[in-house]
Amino acid sequence: MIGELLRPFDFEFFRNGLLVATMAGALCGAIGVYVVLKGMSYIGHGLSHAIFGGFAASSLIGVNFLLGAGVWGVASALMINGVTRRRVIGSDAAIGVITTASFALGLALFALFGTAGRSFDAALFGSILGVGTDDVIAILVVCVLAGALIFARYRALLFTTFDPEVADVAGVNTARMDALLMVVLAGSILATMQVLGVTLIAAALVIPASTARMLTNSFARMLQLATVIGAVCGFVGMNLSYHLDVQSGPTIVLTAATLFGAVFAVTGATGRRRAAGITAPGPLAARAG
Amino acid sequence: MSRPERDELLRLAGVTCGYASEAVLVDVDLAIRSHEFVGIVGPSGAGKTTALRVIAGSMRPAHGTVTRRPGLRMAYVPQVETINWSFPVTVRECVLMSRVGGRRLPWASRAERAQVTDVLGRLDIGELADRHIRELSGGQQQRVFIARALLGEPELLLMDEPTSGVDVRLRHEVLHLLDDLNAAGLAIVLTTHDLNGIAAHLPRVVCLNRRVIGDGRPHDVLTSDVLERTYGASMQVLEHGGMPVVVDSYRRAHAPHSVESAA
Numbered sequence: 001m002i003g004e005l006l007r008p009f010d011f012e013f014f015r016n017g018l019l020v021a022t023m024a025g026a027l028c029g030a031i032g033v034y035v036v037l038k039g040m041s042y043i044g045h046g047l048s049h050a051i052f053g054g055f056a057a058s059s060l061i062g063v064n065f066l067l068g069a070g071v072w073g074v075a076s077a078l079m080i081n082g083v084t085r086r087r088v089i090g091s092d093a094a095i096g097v098i099t100t101a102s103f104a105l106g107l108a109l110f111a112l113f114g115t116a117g118r119s120f121d122a123a124l125f126g127s128i129l130g131v132g133t134d135d136v137i138a139i140l141v142v143c144v145l146a147g148a149l150i151f152a153r154y155r156a157l158l159f160t161t162f163d164p165e166v167a168d169v170a171g172v173n174t175a176r177m178d179a180l181l182m183v184v185l186a187g188s189i190l191a192t193m194q195v196l197g198v199t200l201i202a203a204a205l206v207i208p209a210s211t212a213r214m215l216t217n218s219f220a221r222m223l224q225l226a227t228v229i230g231a232v233c234g235f236v237g238m239n240l241s242y243h244l245d246v247q248s249g250p251t252i253v254l255t256a257a258t259l260f261g262a263v264f265a266v267t268g269a270t271g272r273r274r275a276a277g278i279t280a281p282g283p284l285a286a287r288a289g
Numbered sequence: 290m291s292r293p294e295r296d297e298l299l300r301l302a303g304v305t306c307g308y309a310s311e312a313v314l315v316d317v318d319l320a321i322r323s324h325e326f327v328g329i330v331g332p333s334g335a336g337k338t339t340a341l342r343v344i345a346g347s348m349r350p351a352h353g354t355v356t357r358r359p360g361l362r363m364a365y366v367p368q369v370e371t372i373n374w375s376f377p378v379t380v381r382e383c384v385l386m387s388r389v390g391g392r393r394l395p396w397a398s399r400a401e402r403a404q405v406t407d408v409l410g411r412l413d414i415g416e417l418a419d420r421h422i423r424e425l426s427g428g429q430q431q432r433v434f435i436a437r438a439l440l441g442e443p444e445l446l447l448m449d450e451p452t453s454g455v456d457v458r459l460r461h462e463v464l465h466l467l468d469d470l471n472a473a474g475l476a477i478v479l480t481t482h483d484l485n486g487i488a489a490h491l492p493r494v495v496c497l498n499r500r501v502i503g504d505g506r507p508h509d510v511l512t513s514d515v516l517e518r519t520y521g522a523s524m525q526v527l528e529h530g531g532m533p534v535v536v537d538s539y540r541r542a543h544a545p546h547s548v549e550s551a552a
Binding site: 037151152153154155156158159161162163165166167168169170171172213216217218219220221222274 | 345346347363364365366367371372373375376377378379382383385386387388389390392393394395396421424441447
């Protein structure tokens with residue numbers, strides 16, 4: 001029994017995949033806290049789809065995947081951030097146009113020219129088969145950068161997330177904080193795309209944070225819990241993926257969803273009340289007068 | 290450009306600004322001096338919040354100048370209606386947010402923890418430090434945000450509608466607290482809709498409706514003429530216990546005789 005459970009560790013691709021899935025889970029868990037509390041879940045979902053366009057384009061023209069999709073992703077993230085902050089047109093509509101157009105472009109490019117190197121299915125639903133040392137290094141770099149940002153700018157990020165208007169008065173450059181968060185989000189999606197797939201990344205961002213919210217009323221503790229929950233779900237989900245012979249993205253997300261359901265049931269009314277509040281409107285609405 | 294006088298904290302000179310192409314404030318002149326307690330009143334959409342934003346520096350005027358005393362420390366307390374009470378933040382975490390400019394480490398230093406304990410104790414909410422902000426009464430919630438502002442050791446406190454939607458007891462509680470802070474040397478500028486409950490009790494009232502209509506002591510400013518020009522509605526001002534009491538004409542016309550006779 002134990003031998004059977006440990007058998008996949010004999011394979012290098014699995015060890016790499018497990019490492020990437022665990023780090024991806026922790027990364028998405030931590031970034032997901034800001035995404036959920038700022039009401040950016042739709043942006044996270046849309047951005048993952050937008051990056052698919054960059055993935056397809058880089059695959060087509062033979063540019064390094066991380067470079068091509070990375071530039072595309074960061075550009076999309078900053079564009080979405082700009083639209084959201086300026087409120088020139090409805091942000092939901094603008095995000096929908098930018099991200100779905102980019103996703104559709106990716107689909108069209110794959111349909112017209114086929115794939116070169118990376119798998120179309122893996123990009124959509126995640127796979128551990130293609131995970132190599134470069135993926136491990138990529139996600140390690142993103143994890144270190146995201147961790148450094150959260151550590152060094154913890155107070156400014158918390159203030160900006162909770163109360164951007166007052167944070168602005170207190171001297172926090174909230175525009176820069178939002179842009180940094182979007183760049184880190186794009187980097188996280190990019191680095192985790194191989195294992196989770198673009199269609200499932202949003203769940204990896206939202207579920208650990210929502211689960212953690214049901215367990216605590218403290219921001220610091222929510223951040224720690226979401227990171228650990230994300231990492232555990234990545235680790236367990238990846239093992240299940242191997243043993244059940246199901247793609248890694250769905251198993252990781254289903255593991256997280258199962259944990260969410262268990263916590264939802266155990267914490268009862270208290271947990272439900274806390275979770276119900278995470279989508280409450282923040283103090284972003286500008287009021288004239 | 291006008292220069293602030295010696296005891297002036299800031300001065301708005303000919304300030305015009307707004308959102309998109311619509312001007313919300315037009316040619317506003319306003320000076321705030323040390324230790325002042327000023328109430329800005331006006332109808333909805335008069336530009337009260339915008340005026341606070343301009344004073345705070347979160348909004349730049351399209352025309353005119355804002356001159357602040359160099360190194361002026363300001364703190365802003367938003368309307369409680371704009372707070373996301375479901376946000377996972379304890380009282381201690383919330384108050385510590387104002388310490389964003391110095392120490393970069395996520396956790397509070399021993400000195401910061403002591404300062405938070407001190408400011409919460411001064412506002413009589415010391416035992417609530419580890420509670421979630423939603424688990425507090427209305428008065429306690431207001432005190433948390435005042436505590437957050439005070440931790441930044443401001444010289445000027447800006448408050449947007451501090452008594453909006455609160456009952457009489459809480460209004461008195463907030464007013465007494467602000468009075469004590471002002472007596473201790475803190476300059477305060479607040480916006481309010483409450484002419485009788487708040488504005489009439491302040492030493493200085495500014496009537497605003499896109500422009501400054503009146504500025505001075507309540508007795509001088511809360512007059513039928515100024516209020517009618519501010520609110521665009523007929524208002525009567527009576528006197529009760531040496532203080533002005535504003536009664537709108539509709540209510541006065543339909544009020545029982547005993548109200549007028551009592552006043």
